[in-house]
Amino acid sequence: MRIRALTIRIIRQFVRDKRTLALLFLAPLLVLTLMYFVFNGREIKPDLGIAGVPPAMEERIAQSGARVVRYDDADQANRALEGGDLDATLTLDNGRPALRLEGSDPSMSKAVLLLLRQAMQQDAPGVQLQISYLYGKADLTSFDSFGPVLIGFFSFFFVFLLAGVAFLRERTTGTLERLLATPIRRSEVVAGYLTGFGLFTLFQAALIAGYAIGVLGMYMDGSVWLVLLLNLLLTLTALTLGTLLSSFAGSEFQIIQFIPLVIVPQVFFSGLFNLEAMNPWLQKLSYLMPLYYGADAMRAVMIRGEGLSAIQLDVYVLLAFSVAFALLNVLALKKQRPI
Amino acid sequence: MNDPLSPSPVVELDGISRAFGGRAVLDGITLQVGRGELFGLLGPSGSGKTTLIKLITGIDRADRGVVRLLGERMPRLSMLQRFGYMAQSDALYAELTAKENLMFFGALYGLGGVRREERIRSAMAVVDLLEHLNKPVSAYSGGMKRRLSLAIALLHEPELLILDEPTVGIDPVLRQSIWRELLALRDRGTTLILTTHVMDEADRCDRVGLIRDGRLTAVGSPADLKARTGTATIEDAFIAIGGGARV
Incomplete structure (x- = not known):
């Protein structure tokens, strides 16, 4: 009897809360769809620059699935590799084939190696391939490659939750209304929220980065200060986004509902998964995701050891996200007090 | 008691209406509260008292009509400095001590340094909480929280106090003590506007406004209202004016 009453009450509550209902049914579909596009797309085609390689071999490489770009000499090819246009170069060094890999994405490196080994087995069995890496090293693990993204992601995720719930509680406990009855x-x-939380996020950023590099031994080739700067910018974005979205949530539970809508899609586009297999127009979605810029810059600094000039754009975009979210937040507070 | 139509009323409402999602919560309210008055807004829950309070303080904006506070048209940010406010729910930070709460709100009203220390001690003395100043609010009882909220409202010595259900959920003894404090404030020249749904509290106000379903059904001193309706208590007067009992 009591159980029945309770069951009916819960069903009623669910039916009244349309958002929770929609989340329950639509969010899994969304996540599944994303995973479909990430894992079920076209196959990865490495961009391979070649110079001085016999035409027969060139053709075989092209047939085995690489996009081949021919250069006049090895220097030119390697410059294109450094410029980020290629995934690897294949040149002849004293008559022996030399492979140079971009190296920051282990799954791409493996794909290139596999492809070349197959092509060469038929063409020139027994010839030893000389392998070198532009960035990273041969034993760069997936963790090293994902690490910078994970650092950014965890900072982002937890600050988002924390800020969202804190700001929400300020509203549901009535203290926000009381606060807005003062001349603030x-x-x-x-x-005030940005500064108060900003201090904690700075500490969090330092802790996560320090732990990952110092304790977990994550591959780190760049400036620690840049990593901290990027982490701070990412968490500021999470902070402003979290407080902004909390204006549209009525309970802690509804904050949690934002995770599959706001956080999970960012994971897919952050560089944890190779997006080259994804539909090109879907790839463009990543330009809307703060985590994409943060992860891109973190990888540039930690794996490729690049400086501020290389990550400038990412820094500006993250700043722009924070400023935009903060301004929207000021507007959203109009719901609580019109002036 | 002051003449409510004196040249500079503290609060002046002229035909204000407010609707939420198509449902009228307040409908054509016109009212004046004079300087030094203790004015009570009396009505059942859901009658629109809190909405009216929010319009007077400028936390909300009226759909129609004009709200003037101390002569200034509301809502206006600078006017939020001019009154003390006590919300219906105790809006306190439970993790902090009473003193930390007072320091926070004091700073929001521009109090600092020695002056803030002085005001904190003085406001806490008024509500008889001085010895609990450094306790965390989470260790406070319901009545203590109510009194702390009142102390916060008194902190910057406002000329007007707006209190939303100041005695709700408080035992009779404490209610007496809060009322003693309110009357003492009135005697020192502070204007007070409070809401209540306790009829015997209305008897202590200089004037009361009866609210029902978003309309102001009557305004006058308690004695005046009882005489007008030929009833013995405010409660009977309220029912007579409202045209039948409704809870």
Whole structure:
């Protein structure tokens, strides 16, 4: 009897909460769809630059699935590799084939190696391939490659949750209303939250990066300060996005509902998965995701050891996201107080 | 008691209406509260008292009509400095001590340094909580939280106090003590506007406004309202004016 009453009450509550209902049914579909596009797309085609390689071999490589670009000499090919246009170069060094891999994505390196070994077995069995890496090293593990992305992701995720729930509680416990009955400006509320939480996120960023590099021994080739800067920018974006979205949530539970909608898609586009297999127009979605810029820059710094000039654009975009979210937050507070 | 139509009313409402999602919560309210008055808004829950309070304070904006507070048209950010406010729910940070709460709100009202220390001690003395100043709010009882909320409202010595159900959920003894404090504040010249749904509290106000279903059904002193309806208590007067009992 009591169980029945309870069951009916819960069903009623669910039916009234349309958002929870939609999330329950639609969010898994969304995530499944994304996974489909990530894992079930076209096959990976490495971009291979070649110079001085016999035409027969060139043709065989092209047949085995690589996009082949011919260069006049090895220097030119390797410059294109450094410029990010290629995944690997194949040149002749004293008559012996030399393979140089871009190296920051182990799955791409493996694909190139596999492809070349197959092509050469038929053409020139017994010839030893000289392998070198532009970035990273041969034993760069998947963890080393994903690491920078994971650092960014965890900072982003937890700050998002924390800020969202904290700001929501301020509203549901009535303290936000009380706060807004004082002469505080809406922009001051947002700025106060940013500063207060910003201090904690700075600490968090340092802790995560320090642990990953110092304790877990993650591959690190660049400046620690740049890693901290990027982490801080990412968490600021998470902070502003979390507080902004909490304005549209009525309970802690509804904050959690934002995870599959806001966080999970970012994971797919952040570089954890190779997007080359994905439909090109879907790949463009990554330009909307803060985590994409953060992860891109983190990889550039940690694996490729690049400096500020190489990640400038990422830094500006992350800043722009934070500023935009913060301003929207000031606007959203109008719901609580019109002035 | 002041003449409610004196040249500079503290609060002036002229034909204000407010609707939420097509449902009218307040409908054509016109009212003036004079300086130094203790004015009570009396009505059952859901009658629109809290919405009216929010319009007076400028936390919300009226759909129609004009709200003036101390002569200034509301809502206006700078006017939020001019009154003390106590919300219906105790909006306190439970993790912090009473003193930390007071320091936070004091700073929001621009109090700092020695002056803030002075005001904290003085406001906590008024509500008789001085010895609990450094306790975390989570260790406070319901009545203590209510009194702390009142202390926060008194902190910057406002000329007007707006209190939303100041005695809700408080035992009779404490209610007496809070009322003693409110009357003492009134005697020192502070204007007070409070909401209540407790009829005997309405008897202590200089004037009361009866609200029902978003309309102001009557305004006057308790004695005046009882005389007008020929009833012995405010409760009977309220029922007589409202045209039948409804809870």
